[in-house]
Amino acid sequence: MKRKKWIAKRDDGTLVFGEKPEQLPEAAFISLTRGEGLNLLQLFINQVLTLLVMHQMKKSPGLIYAELKGELRNWKGCGQTITVWDGKMMPAFRNKSSHRFSMKFFTWVIHRKNTKTYYLTFSANGQIPSTTEATHILEQYGKLYDGGKLVRKATPPTREEFTTP
Template sequence: MKQKKWTPKKELDGSNTLIFGDKPEMLPEQAYISLTRGEGLNLIQLFINQVMTLLVMNQMKKAPGLIYAELNGELKEWKGNGQTMTIWDGKQMPKFRNHNTHGFAMKFFTWIIHRKNTKNYYLTYSAKETIPSVAEVKDILKQYGKFYDGGVLARKAAPPGTGEDKKSS
């Protein structure tokens, strides 16, 4: 089996994406997609986010059930946006999400990232055989994701195809 590695990619919009593994053409029936996005991060938040992201990326290399991942970021006018997409075989993502470096990062991010200057989105849903592009992830999160505006929950998640609010990550 081929060893997965992180590779950089420059997007058409000028942002940069780090890709882990090869984007699969077919997904397992029980595949789940987990999406996150933070907007409006200041330079201190971006620095902390980068350090924590590097630590989590190392944990991702060893995560059972991780099929594919994309980490996208951009900096415009001294404000940054960060976006992640991970694709999981089955429901192994919660074990990764809640433990080790990522578990610590989630607790830490709540304090440092959910601030008055940010908008944050989170969503986990069944993959339904398609993997969204970087631009589509942004649109999906803005339409369906759990949304925090200035650190305050403004909307619960309603994953695509459900038509109802569901508890999401």
Template sequence: MREWVKHQDPNNKYGAKFTLGDRDVELPQTAIISVTRGENFNIFRIMINGTINNFVKKQLQKNENLLYAELSGQLQGGVGQTITVWKKGSSMNNFRKKGAHKFAMRFFSWVFYGGKVQAYYLTWKISNSIPEDNEIKEIVKKYGKHYDGGKLLKSAQQPPLI
């Protein structure tokens, strides 16, 4: 079974990234990437988000249709981001509807939709390789669905094929 690997942020002792799989994986033509990003989490929301992520990580680890996953967070700025790369879109949709992820969406949505949290969501088709972290941040903020404290400000748009 694949294992999660922790990468401590060398510039921030309160930041880390967890990866599952190889970022340089060969992508099939049907591959999609899904990004969930939250900013301005307070300490309580960060702790809840981290706890929920531990359950979701176990579910991701068992999924054969997942090509790559990355969970990252920074205490300063209250940032949390999840990146998943799937063989095809239906694989991601099936994952979202079951297990720990379904539970998290149902009972802990207030973590992403309350307070001063800025939440971004986007799923899009990728072709050659997984974009770098700074590109992903730009893409999800420019094209993704955007919520401010739970209020929808912008619907998602498909970015150009990368």
């Protein structure tokens, strides 16, 4: 079996872990996160924490595929992650080691007046959204914090709602 590693896609700067599979296991699910409006200090802290979590991801059983994408426009940044998991392996990853520390620390950093954050986990239903599709799915269905205040709880899309064109 080929060992997975992080690779930067030169065309858009996305970091990819593993190869995007043609077919997903029946029990696969997707976790999406997005932060918007981060200032330079928040972006720096985000980068440091992301590097720690990326190292943990390399060792995580059940992680099928991951994409990390970040942008900087007008001195404000956004970052988005897509992770695809086989079965219910993500809670074990999420609740220990670097990711656990990052969640606790990053919540203090990212849930500020200048940011919007989205979180969503849902059944993959055999497909992985593109980065653009993931953004739309998060904006429509994700748990939303605006300025550090919970605005909306997550309502994962149904099988019929989550279809790629």
